[in-house]
Amino acid sequence: MSPSDLHAWTVSPDEAIKIQAELRGRLVLTWDGREVTTVGGVDVGLEEKQARASVVVLRYPDLTPLEGATVEAPFTFPYIPGLLAFREGPAVVAAWEKLRTKPDLVMFDAQGIAHPRGIGLASHMGLWFERPSIGVAKSRLYGHHADPGPNRGDAAELWDEHDPDSIVGMVLRTQADVSPVYVSVGHLIDLSHSVEFVLKCSTRYRLPEPSRWARKVARGERLPTELSDQTELF
Numbered sequence: 352m353s354p355s356d357l358h359a360w361t362v363s364p365d366e367a368i369k370i371q372a373e374l375r376g377r378l379v380l381t382w383d384g385r386e387v388t389t390v391g392g393v394d395v396g397l398e399e400k401q402a403r404a405s406v407v408v409l410r411y412p413d414l415t416p417l418e419g420a421t422v423e424a425p426f427t428f429p430y431i432p433g434l435l436a437f438r439e440g441p442a443v444v445a446a447w448e449k450l451r452t453k454p455d456l457v458m459f460d461a462q463g464i465a466h467p468r469g470i471g472l473a474s475h476m477g478l479w480f481e482r483p484s485i486g487v488a489k490s491r492l493y494g495h496h497a498d499p500g501p502n503r504g505d506a507a508e509l510w511d512e513h514d515p516d517s518i519v520g521m522v523l524r525t526q527a528d529v530s531p532v533y534v535s536v537g538h539l540i541d542l543s544h545s546v547e548f549v550l551k552c553s554t555r556y557r558l559p560e561p562s563r564w565a566r567k568v569a570r571g572e573r574l575p576t577e578l579s580d581q582t583e584l585f
Contacts, residue, residue, distance in 0.1 A: 357479050360441050361427050367437045368468070374478055375470045380536050382483070382544040387411050390552060391454030392561025393446075393461075393476070394569045395439045401425045404442035405569035407561060408454045412551060414560045416574040420449035433467050436475040443476055455482065456540070456548065458561045462486045463535035463545075465493050465509055465520040477538025484537030485545045486520070487562055491533055496522045503527050504550060509535070521546050525553035532557065 358370050390411045396403040407419040424442035428434070447453070462471030463486030471492070477484030494509040499522050509520035520535035523546055534549050536542050552559035558566070568574065 360437060362437065364429070364431055364434060367428070367431075367434050371434075371436075371468050371470050371475075374475065375468065377478060378464065378470065378474055379539050380464070380541060381539075382541045383539070385455070385483070387455045387483075387548075389417065389452060389454040389456075390414075390548070390561050391457040391482075392559070392563070392565035393443055393457060393459045394562065394565035395443060395460070395472075396569050397439070398423075402439050402442040403569055404439065404446040405565045406443070406446040406450060406457075407564045407568055407574065408450060408452050409552075409561055409564065411455070414552060414554065416564055418450060418452055419564070419568045419574050420446045421568055422446040422449065435461075436470075436472045439472060440475065440479070443472075444479060447480060453480070453482070457482050457484045457537075458487050458549070458552070458559055459484060459537065460487060460489065460558075460562050460566065462488050462492050462533070463520070463537035465491075465533060465535035467493050469519075471535070471537075473535070473537035481539075483539040485540060485548060486533070486535040486537055487549055487559055488533040488535075489530075489558075491522075494519050498522075499524045499531050501528050506531075506546065509533065518542065523549060525550065525557055525559070526555075529557045 422445040428437040459473035463473040473486035499507040511517035
């Protein structure tokens with residue numbers, strides 16, 4: 352099944368929950384050691400009637416910005432917590448399709464499996480794009496944890512709220528004495544490699560560079576590269 356055939360976007364909330372349950376069973380939560388020469392970042396801004404999705408591509412490991420695309424798409428799904436992938440996904444897919452270079456690995460300002468039904472936007476889109484994906488969220492959606500230490504690289508396990516033996520993510524301090532981020536596996540990667548990639552991409556700021564650049568591009572800033580970012584109405 353190709354990514355474009357994964358599922359329809361115009362569905363009811365009940366249908367969306369059934370789709371999530373089916374897709375959750377397809378997630379691959381292991382790392383195959385593939386080569387990574389480019390990393391992507393995804394950010395979605397929500398306006399009154401539409402989503403503005405930006406996807407950027409950075410060279411890895413030097414994190415030089417290469418390309419970005421931004422698309423504005425009207426909402427076709429209501430706001431329902433836990434089902435935001437169905438509200439934001441069409442804009443993300445449209446932006447992804449504008450890229451000339453598809454990244455080897457993608458970071459999302461969203462959740463992976465640290466989600467009430469085990470499949471947030473990062474996991475959902477990882478399946479759609481058939482790429483390793485990582486959720487790097489700024490706040491907790493699901494799970495419980497202790498506070499990580501104050502130094503860069505300090506981390507605390509994020510535990511499943513309903514399964515006391517299951518870890519669904521890591522609360523990671525990317526810089527000393529700044530608020531941590533919530534890292535969770537999306538698809539085609541494991542938690543230890545997710546944390547490793549996030550730390551390697553978090554050079555000076557709290558957010559990793561792919562996420563930071565996606566956020567900047569979503570706000571209208573251009574990448575410092577000869578390749579122009581593209582903005583389209585979908």
